[in-house]
Amino acid sequence: MTPAPYSPARFLFGGDYSPEQWPREVWREDIELMKRAKVNTATIGVFSWAMLEPREGEFDPAWLDEVIDRLASDGIGFILATPTASPPPWFTVAHPDALPVRPDGTRVLHGSRDTYAVSAPAYRAAARRIARYLADRYGHHDMLRGWHIHNEYGTIDHGPHAARAFRRWLERRYGTVDELNRVWYTAFWSQRYGAWDEILPPVQTQYLHNPAHVVDFKRFCSDEMLEAYREQRDEVRASGSRAPITTNFMLPTWNHLDQWTWSDEQDVVSIDHYLDTTSADGEAHVAYGADLTRSWAGGPWLLMEQNATGIRTGDHVVTKGVDRMIRNSLGYIARGSQSALFFQWRASAAGSELWHGAMVPHAGPDTRAFDGIVRLGDTLDRIAEVATAPADGVLGDAEIAIVWDAEGWWSLETPHLPSDAVSYSDEVRSTHRAFWRSGYPVDFIRPGGAADRYKVIVVPALYAMTATTARWLEDFAESGGRLVVTFASGLADMDQRVVGGGYPGMLRGLLGIRGEQMFPLPPGETIELSDGSQAGVWSELLRVETASVVAEYASGPLRGCPAVTRRSVGSGSATYVSTKLTQHSLDAFLAEAAVDAGIEPTLAGAADAGIEAVRRRGAEADYLFILNHSEAAVRIAGDGVDLVSGQRDRIEIDAGAVAVIREAGQGWALEA
Numbered sequence: 001m002t003p004a005p006y007s008p009a010r011f012l013f014g015g016d017y018s019p020e021q022w023p024r025e026v027w028r029e030d031i032e033l034m035k036r037a038k039v040n041t042a043t044i045g046v047f048s049w050a051m052l053e054p055r056e057g058e059f060d061p062a063w064l065d066e067v068i069d070r071l072a073s074d075g076i077g078f079i080l081a082t083p084t085a086s087p088p089p090w091f092t093v094a095h096p097d098a099l100p101v102r103p104d105g106t107r108v109l110h111g112s113r114d115t116y117a118v119s120a121p122a123y124r125a126a127a128r129r130i131a132r133y134l135a136d137r138y139g140h141h142d143m144l145r146g147w148h149i150h151n152e153y154g155t156i157d158h159g160p161h162a163a164r165a166f167r168r169w170l171e172r173r174y175g176t177v178d179e180l181n182r183v184w185y186t187a188f189w190s191q192r193y194g195a196w197d198e199i200l201p202p203v204q205t206q207y208l209h210n211p212a213h214v215v216d217f218k219r220f221c222s223d224e225m226l227e228a229y230r231e232q233r234d235e236v237r238a239s240g241s242r243a244p245i246t247t248n249f250m251l252p253t254w255n256h257l258d259q260w261t262w263s264d265e266q267d268v269v270s271i272d273h274y275l276d277t278t279s280a281d282g283e284a285h286v287a288y289g290a291d292l293t294r295s296w297a298g299g300p301w302l303l304m305e306q307n308a309t310g311i312r313t314g315d316h317v318v319t320k321g322v323d324r325m326i327r328n329s330l331g332y333i334a335r336g337s338q339s340a341l342f343f344q345w346r347a348s349a350a351g352s353e354l355w356h357g358a359m360v361p362h363a364g365p366d367t368r369a370f371d372g373i374v375r376l377g378d379t380l381d382r383i384a385e386v387a388t389a390p391a392d393g394v395l396g397d398a399e400i401a402i403v404w405d406a407e408g409w410w411s412l413e414t415p416h417l418p419s420d421a422v423s424y425s426d427e428v429r430s431t432h433r434a435f436w437r438s439g440y441p442v443d444f445i446r447p448g449g450a451a452d453r454y455k456v457i458v459v460p461a462l463y464a465m466t467a468t469t470a471r472w473l474e475d476f477a478e479s480g481g482r483l484v485v486t487f488a489s490g491l492a493d494m495d496q497r498v499v500g501g502g503y504p505g506m507l508r509g510l511l512g513i514r515g516e517q518m519f520p521l522p523p524g525e526t527i528e529l530s531d532g533s534q535a536g537v538w539s540e541l542l543r544v545e546t547a548s549v550v551a552e553y554a555s556g557p558l559r560g561c562p563a564v565t566r567r568s569v570g571s572g573s574a575t576y577v578s579t580k581l582t583q584h585s586l587d588a589f590l591a592e593a594a595v596d597a598g599i600e601p602t603l604a605g606a607a608d609a610g611i612e613a614v615r616r617r618g619a620e621a622d623y624l625f626i627l628n629h630s631e632a633a634v635r636i637a638g639d640g641v642d643l644v645s646g647q648r649d650r651i652e653i654d655a656g657a658v659a660v661i662r663e664a665g666q667g668w669a670l671e672a
């Protein structure tokens, strides 16, 4: 049975709240300010282990009782975290073996956070104990909105506990050392193992690691952390607490987890999302994070953290204006978030993150930033009805899907591929960005996922895949889908073994081509294709077998050879792009693929006008979100009411502002 979609009565609004940093007078002001901003949720306890369990096995919950009472008596709900991302100093002193070890053998000591060896039995036992303690004490509180297990799983340990657990994992996977030797191809470089005990995590080595070893360790780490999550989740469940359980993923560059598998184990999927660019591309980044998370979740999800006032660039913080903060928050919500939560409520006065943005800045509530938070609270109140999700939980109306696969990412990070300049997350992201720029809604899909609702599926740089995935792609094309596969895909199987006889071995028949040799390009070199596109990084010498040539290389070492090919497959087609198109060329190429497939953007002309239009399905109506990222007001006409401004049918949206329109019909048009 499909579980009901996560659908709170109102959007959760608030953020990480660590009152333990402040005296009681500040707690009083916090509650007043939360009420003023219509904050309804505080995430508490994320890093409070040392306060909650000051000595091993001795708990001091009085302060947390008081925090919860104060919040609850003013009608503010809470998400309770288990504090296991940051073991206290007493723990590491008592259990030095539970400290994580880096690949070079350095043991990391306490003094920061996230310092734990996830496979250490003492750590696991302590984590279960505190999770159960909290669940027994607070799990039945009627203002508890959810459980936030741990924080951003992702500390990787290479020490003895990890080695032992890795060997156990390998034994379960391969059964015998001989089988492992076969899969890992250890005949080369004298790597043959004689016993399980000889195997180490991929620690510092003299030269290149074995790719199969590296990818298996990534798989193991994801599984091992998942097991640690499950243990805490099960403790919470065993207490009888019925509040939804999640753990917050970190985007965009955290690649330690297989999010599809992890998502299946949560009641609601949540992420932390920090913009990685200050330019307009930040808005595309919001859409990317949100679309990925909605897809992992298969429905509504939670934005657990974002920054209220700043974007951290390489070496400094760029201020995020209030309009942008509101547009970004609604950008996540348009794509299925049931929350706008921040890190953190009040800016720390000292400590490691004292300069991180906050809902209440250092200067206090009499600020532009806090006024913005009040405005956001008011906006969320006006659009509250949108939070009720339709029973099937599906949001949006995407007809395009991009394949996302954590194992594909891990595989593309193995050493010494033809070009180290290919990045999985960049390829996936630029594919998404291209559709975002032309205003098409997009989902992500796991290999083998339900593909029937899509007209176009794009497979960016999926280096390793199973035969089942290849067949699934073939079925999609056979039954009328347009498949677009980009370079560096289908070269290897899941054991990181190249499929011989011509590239890309896993997809040769489907694509109707035979690649002979890679011609990676030096950094910065651009080549042209016969259709006017520009490309770089990668090119391939290939010949068509059952495909036809769509574009040739017009310059570079492969001038005159096929660059883009297309094969008719059943009632659909399979296109192969053998080089990395520049973003500009990729934008045009993918927009054309969408047009060819007869897909309409959400609102014609929106992209050119600098606005973003996203449709979110609700239980009773559809809602059209308009985010005006441009510097001019825009007007759209149609049939419906803007819940934010109250305007009907002809709706003007100021520069930088938002509209959330309850639609009476979908025929909206931009007015000149």
Ligand code: GAL
Pocket: 151, 152, 250, 272, 274, 305, 343, 353, 356
């Ligand atoms: C998140 C983390 C928070 C805080 C924030 C600052 O990744 O969960 O605790 O550190 O980053 O950007």
